[in-house]
Amino acid sequence: MVEPAIALFGGAYEKASHVLEELLRESGARYALLLDRKGFVLAHKEALWAPRPPALDSLATLIAGNAAATQALAKMLGEPRFNELLHQGATHGLYAEEVGELALLVVIFDNSAPVGRVKLFGKRAVQALEVITRDAVVQPGTLGIDHEYRDGASALLDELFGN
Amino acid sequence: MSTINFAAREINFKIVYYGPGMSGKTTNLRWVFQQVPQNRKGEMVSLATEDERTLFFDFLPVDLGEVKGFKTRFHLYTVPGQVFYNASRKLILRGVDGIVFVADSAPNRLRANAESMRNLRENLAEYGIKAEDIPIVLQANKRDTPDALPVEMIQAVIDPEMRLPIFEAVATTGVGVFETLKAVSRQVLSRVAAAS
Ligand SMILES: Nc1nc2c(ncn2[C@@H]2O[C@H](COP(=O)(O)OP(=O)(O)O)[C@@H](O)[C@H]2O)c(=O)[nH]1
Ligand SMILES: [Mg+2]
Numbered sequence: 001m002v003e004p005a006i007a008l009f010g011g012a013y014e015k016a017s018h019v020l021e022e023l024l025r026e027s028g029a030r031y032a033l034l035l036d037r038k039g040f041v042l043a044h045k046e047a048l049w050a051p052r053p054p055a056l057d058s059l060a061t062l063i064a065g066n067a068a069a070t071q072a073l074a075k076m077l078g079e080p081r082f083n084e085l086l087h088q089g090a091t092h093g094l095y096a097e098e099v100g101e102l103a104l105l106v107v108i109f110d111n112s113a114p115v116g117r118v119k120l121f122g123k124r125a126v127q128a129l130e131v132i133t134r135d136a137v138v139q140p141g142t143l144g145i146d147h148e149y150r151d152g153a154s155a156l157l158d159e160l161f162g163n
Numbered sequence: 164m165s166t167i168n169f170a171a172r173e174i175n176f177k178i179v180y181y182g183p184g185m186s187g188k189t190t191n192l193r194w195v196f197q198q199v200p201q202n203r204k205g206e207m208v209s210l211a212t213e214d215e216r217t218l219f220f221d222f223l224p225v226d227l228g229e230v231k232g233f234k235t236r237f238h239l240y241t242v243p244g245q246v247f248y249n250a251s252r253k254l255i256l257r258g259v260d261g262i263v264f265v266a267d268s269a270p271n272r273l274r275a276n277a278e279s280m281r282n283l284r285e286n287l288a289e290y291g292i293k294a295e296d297i298p299i300v301l302q303a304n305k306r307d308t309p310d311a312l313p314v315e316m317i318q319a320v321i322d323p324e325m326r327l328p329i330f331e332a333v334a335t336t337g338v339g340v341f342e343t344l345k346a347v348s349r350q351v352l353s354r355v356a357a358a359s
Contacts, residue, residue: 038258039238040175057205057224061238065210065219068254145174150356152230157348160203160227161341 006102008034008042012136019128020045027121028113033106034099034129039064042103042133053108063096063106084122088115095122099129102137173234176351177258178344181283182265183275184216184244187304190334191265192223192239195344198337199225217243220255237348244279253286261298261351263343265334266321268303268311273320280321298350301329302343307336 008016020032020043030050034043039061046053053059067085074082085096095107095118105126109118180188189209196207205224212218220240227235242252264283266276284294301322303314318329328346332339 036258038177055206057238058208058222061208061222065254068257069219069251072250072254145355145358147356149231149233150352153227153235153352154349156228156230156235157345160199160225161345 006036006136007138008136012132016043016132019125023121023125027118029107029109029118031108035060035104067104097126099126103133175236176260177238178261179259180241180263183279186265186267187334188241188265189217189221191340192221194337194340196223219251256286261347263300263347265302265304266317268305270312277320299327300347301327302332304332304334306331307333
């Protein structure tokens with residue numbers, strides 16, 4: 001099998017969500033997401049005052065691709081890694097940081113949140129999330145997807161794509 | 164490996180459309196995007212050059228629905244086919260659960276098909292994956308062109324042992340597009356179910 005998966009549930013998920021919530025509160029950012037390196041959203045939080053976020057799936061995919069490209073560039077230059085990823089426009093900013101080997105933290109903010117604060121609390125959140133995600137790594141085979149699941153999903157494939 | 168988010172009760176799979184440049188990978192995704200009802204798909208993201216050549220990837224999330232209380236979702240990706248984009252292609256293979264190899268039926272693309280398959284094997288190997296260990300489904304696309312090669316000839320160069328399932332397609336009109344996607348999805352599901 002390929003890569004271990006991160007399975008966030010129960011207490012681990014609660015803890016991760018809590019870290020994201022704290023991060024939003026302390027930094028004044030709009031949205032905070034925990035992604036896996038493939039671009040799947042593991043957990044996300046939005047500030048109560050923030051407008052509706054853009055499509056999270058697309059966002060996560062682009063950030064994971066961007067982060068992967070950035071790390072490939074670092075390797076080409078002989079660096080083990082580049083630290084964070086920061087994009088800033090006139091009103092919006094995006095900050096992404098690696099969470100261990102398997103995950104990424106993304107913070108989206110506007111100009112009401114100073115970037116220094118986003119980075120400071122972002123890095124603090126990463127430390128907490130690293131511990132949580134490390135404990136949430138499961139080896140394939142313990143995921144509990146069985147034949148009943150497969151048959152159910154298979155029937156849905158026919159429903160969506162025709163026989 | 165698939166990602167499971169128990170909290171959100173979601174299971175996600177990653178499927179990558181691979182193959183030489185211009186074989187019809189993006190067209191496959193466009194067809195799926197056009198046909199799947201609004202509530203079962205997300206936005207299609209295309210990172211392409213001005214002349215519509217895929218630069219990094221195309222992306223389309225498809226919602227299968229709920230199975231045993233889990234929302235099941237397939238993330239479809241295409242890679243840029245042109246030879247010099249290999250660094251990007253490699254990145255997109257990360258964590259792949261299943262592959263659709265889109266071959267071009269034109270006689271002058273036979274060699275490009277073979278080279279792309281060899282490149283796929285090399286890139287998988289860099290992730291420590293043997294091509295034999297991951298679901299791969301072949302698609303012979305552009306069957307509508309008058310000089311399309313016999314399917315057996317195409318398969319002979321990309322899969323000499325004739326081990327993999329192959330589907331004929333005309334991606335521009337949707338022929339074979341869903342059949343291919345269903346076949347790879349089924350294999351992915353079976354593989355995960357067998358591992359548990
Ligand atoms: N005749 C024909 N043309 C196709 C077919 N599928 C794709 N094309 C065309 O081939 C070109 C390249 O397709 P595209 O999907 O961008 O290729 P990609 O590089 O693999 O993503 C486009 O002009 C498509 O319209 C097909 O089944 N038949
Ligand atoms: Mg393309």
